[in-house]
Amino acid sequence: MALQLPASQETEQGEPAMKELYQSADWKKEKHVPVIEIQGKPAKDQSVRILVTVGKEIAHPNTTEHHIEWIELYFHPTGEKFPYLLGRATFASHAASVNGPNTSTIFSEPEATFKLKTGKSGTVHAASYCNIHGLWENSAELILS
Numbered sequence: 300m301a302l303q304l305p306a307s308q309e310t311e312q313g314e315p316a317m318k319e320l321y322q323s324a325d326w327k328k329e330k331h332v333p334v335i336e337i338q339g340k341p342a343k344d345q346s347v348r349i350l351v352t353v354g355k356e357i358a359h360p361n362t363t364e365h366h367i368e369w370i371e372l373y374f375h376p377t378g379e380k381f382p383y384l385l386g387r388a389t390f391a392s393h394a395a396s397v398n399g400p401n402t403s404t405i406f407s408e409p410e411a412t413f414k415l416k417t418g419k420s421g422t423v424h425a426a427s428y429c430n431i432h433g434l435w436e437n438s439a440e441l442i443l444s
C-alpha cells in the first residue's frame with residue numbers, strides 16, 4: 300500500500316512540499332521502490348522482524364556513479380499523530396577505491412532488517428534514496444494478532 304499524496308501542494312515559494320518529493324510505484328515494475336516484508340505473525344509486545352529491500356524484483360544498479368545510499372523505516376501507530384523512526388541503514392561501499400570509481404569490487408547491497416516491539420498495530424513506512432533518482436517510499440500494515 301503506497302502513501303496517498305495530494306496531487307499538488309507547494310510551499311509559499313512555489314517549491315513542492317517535502318512529501319511530493321517522494322515517488323512510489325509497483326515494486327515489481329520499478330526498481331527503486333523499497334519492498335517491505337513483515338516476517339512471521341506479529342503479536343503484541345513481541346519482536347517483529349521487518350526486511351526492507353530495494354531492487355527485489357528488478358535489481359537496481361550498484362556502481363560508484365549510481366547506487367542506493369540509504370533506507371529508513373518508520374512506524375506510525377494507528378491513531379497517533381507522529382511516526383517513529385525505527386532506523387536507517389546507510390550503504391557506503393559502491394566499488395570505489397584509491398584506484399578510482401568501480402575498481403574495488405566491494406559493494407554494499409541495499410537490504411536491511413529492522414526489529415521492533417509494539418503494543419499497537421499501525422503502518423510501517425519505508426523510504427529509500429538513490430543518488431540519481433531521488434526519494435522513494437512504500438508502506439505496509441503491521442497488524443498485531
Ligand SMILES: [Fe+2]
Pocket residue numbers: 331359365366429430431432
Ligand atoms: Fe537509481
